[in-house]
Amino acid sequence: MTPQGVEALFTRADGNYLFARWGRPIAPVVFGVDDVTLATVKGACEAVVALAGHEMAESDPELGVNLMLFFLRDWSELAETPDLDRLLPDLGSLVDRLKTAGANQYRLFRYDAAGAIKAAFVFVRMDATLSALPAEAVALDQAVRVILLWSERAFMSDGPLVPAPDGRLVLRPEIADVIRVGYDPVMPAMSRDVAHALRLAARMGTEG
Structure with missing residues (x-):
């Protein structure tokens, strides 16, 4: 390259x-999937973290978990998720923007004092395009997209896979x-x- x-x-x-x-070990939690898919998502995270030479953790001493991945069928499900509005104060307007844009994924990062990633929220709407892909591919794609702060335009023409x-x-x-x-x-x-x-x-x- x-x-x-x-x-x-x-x-x-x-x-x-x-x-x-990421400036700290990644402690993920996954919502909206069955046990088999959960193992697939966590396996993809572990593989990409190993590639990076970084670390995974069971928990983050400050945040508990620092990577939250939500898989859903419709953006309106976000508004129905308990306490999510405490993490995302503008949740209502975000849901509206995602619906208007027809988006199928969204990521929000938070940073430490040095500017390194300390937490990330990943939202994936399983539309027809994503649902047609194997779970392993979707999981790997999301793990790659969250391991670094890529430009929002980085994979518009060519995805990471x-x-x-x-x-x-x-x-x-x-x-x-x-x-x-x-x-x-x-x-x-x-x-x-x-x-x-x-x-x-x-x-x-x-x-x-």
């Missing part, structure tokens, strides 16, 4: 560069490389400097 390609992955719609990774020869959807090798080098201990947990993309690209070339 070229430096320009890496830069595009973290350049926001307003033109500003912003990279962030590609078909393997056996037909399974797997992580694109270049995206796997970005995740791995993004968690290199010598790299900052957060950066607004576009030169950060050059450093990522250089490390990808070195390690590749």
